[in-house]
Amino acid sequence: MTGAVADTRVSDRSLRGFTGYAMKRAFNAIRADLTRALAPHGLRMVTFSALSVIADAPGLSQARLAGVLAIERPNLGPIVDELEGAGLIVRRRAAGDRRAWALAPTDRGRETLAAARTAVRAHDRRMTAGLTSAQRAALTGALAAIEARGETP
Amino acid sequence: MTGAVADTRVSDRSLRGFTGYAMKRAFNAIRADLTRALAPHGLRMVTFSALSVIADAPGLSQARLAGVLAIERPNLGPIVDELEGAGLIVRRRAAGDRRAWALAPTDRGRETLAAARTAVRAHDRRMTAGLTSAQRAALTGALAAIEARGETP
DNA sequence: TATTGTTATACTCTATAACTATA
DNA sequence: TATAGTTATAGAGTATAACAATA
Numbered sequence: 001m002t003g004a005v006a007d008t009r010v011s012d013r014s015l016r017g018f019t020g021y022a023m024k025r026a027f028n029a030i031r032a033d034l035t036r037a038l039a040p041h042g043l044r045m046v047t048f049s050a051l052s053v054i055a056d057a058p059g060l061s062q063a064r065l066a067g068v069l070a071i072e073r074p075n076l077g078p079i080v081d082e083l084e085g086a087g088l089i090v091r092r093r094a095a096g097d098r099r100a101w102a103l104a105p106t107d108r109g110r111e112t113l114a115a116a117r118t119a120v121r122a123h124d125r126r127m128t129a130g131l132t133s134a135q136r137a138a139l140t141g142a143l144a145a146i147e148a149r150g151e152t153p
Numbered sequence: 154m155t156g157a158v159a160d161t162r163v164s165d166r167s168l169r170g171f172t173g174y175a176m177k178r179a180f181n182a183i184r185a186d187l188t189r190a191l192a193p194h195g196l197r198m199v200t201f202s203a204l205s206v207i208a209d210a211p212g213l214s215q216a217r218l219a220g221v222l223a224i225e226r227p228n229l230g231p232i233v234d235e236l237e238g239a240g241l242i243v244r245r246r247a248a249g250d251r252r253a254w255a256l257a258p259t260d261r262g263r264e265t266l267a268a269a270r271t272a273v274r275a276h277d278r279r280m281t282a283g284l285t286s287a288q289r290a291a292l293t294g295a296l297a298a299i300e301a302r303g304e305t306p
Numbered sequence: 307t308a309t310t311g312t313t314a315t316a317c318t319c320t321a322t323a324a325c326t327a328t329a
Numbered sequence: 330t331a332t333a334g335t336t337a338t339a340g341a342g343t344a345t346a347a348c349a350a351t352a
Binding site: 009010011012013014015016017018019020021022023024025026027028029030031032033034045049052053056057060064065068069070120121123124126127128129130131135136138139140141142143144145146147148149150151 | 162163164165166167168169170171172173174175176177178179180181182183184185186187198202205206209210213217218221222223273274276277279280281282283284288289291292293294295296297298299300301302303304
């Protein structure tokens with residue numbers, strides 16, 4: 001025995017029954033793998049998400065982007081700066097509202113997003129390789145239901 | 154319309170198909186609710202987890218605790234300090250290895266843990282209220298499978 | 307040589323208050 | 330008054346390198 005306690009007595013068994021603990025452990029695994037998958041494209045999880053929404057809705061404002069991604073407005077500034085600095089999006093003044101920005105992807109942004117999406121799909125298949133498609137659908141449904149419970153407290 | 158883009162065109166629909174994105178959104182909801190549930194007990198998620206493992210295996214070292222919780226050793230110091238400072242655990246020198254600490258709960262630590270566990274169970278039921286017990290079991294199984302995929306890259 | 311725990315450090319993520327310029 | 334975006338700030342979470350004491 002290496003310590004004062006037998007190895008078999010040290011475990012997180014009593015935590016495993018909690019959804020939050022199991023999800024944190026699973027998400028940490030996903031985060032580590034996804035971060036590696038996105039790095040070659042110069043993206044982080046949050047910049048990938050932002051670029052994806054911008055490309056799907058060119059012209060949207062930062063406030064709407066923050067709302068869709070559930071990010072606080074002050075935290076979005078540096079994220080948009082990063083995408084703009086990398087030449088993946090442009091920030092134009094919104095027509096009709098001089099307070100707001102209109103965000104849009106550049107050609108390079110669209111190309112980077114397409115390549116990154118392919119990498120993320122591969123990552124997703126890798127991480128869910130142990131699941132049947134029924135299990136995958138059940139997981140997606142359960143996650144959406146949990147998120148919805150948080151939105152209406 | 155409030156901007157240059159119709160509201161219906163702005164969504165994270167194309168991200169919803171990714172497990173990582175759905176899990177991050179769900180986990181954020183869980184984290185916010187769990188943090189509120191633990192606050193009255195003077196605990197955070199990570200201190201709750203650490204206290205739980207310590208109470209289940211009194212006498213274990215910090216290195217083993219870090220291993221079980223998948224926390225880097227340097228980050229565990231302040232966590233153990235916090236529990237010790239709150240009078241929930243004690244740090245004694247391990248018998249037989251003068252490098253290591255032997256961590257053990259105090260009576261107050263055991264009482265706090267029991268109350269916190271009740272609060273966490275209530276939180277868990279609240280967040281998974283939209284799921285059947287079969288869906289809950291499927292979720293737990295899927296999360297464990299994903300975590301296992303990350304451990305062996 | 308290897309391990310336990312610590313120090314130092316850094317980067318990311320999240321959150322809030324207060325400010326400006328517009329509306 | 331309210332909204333878009335910014336600045337400043339702070340607390341968590343995560344990660345690595347290097348060190349002293351001990352094995």
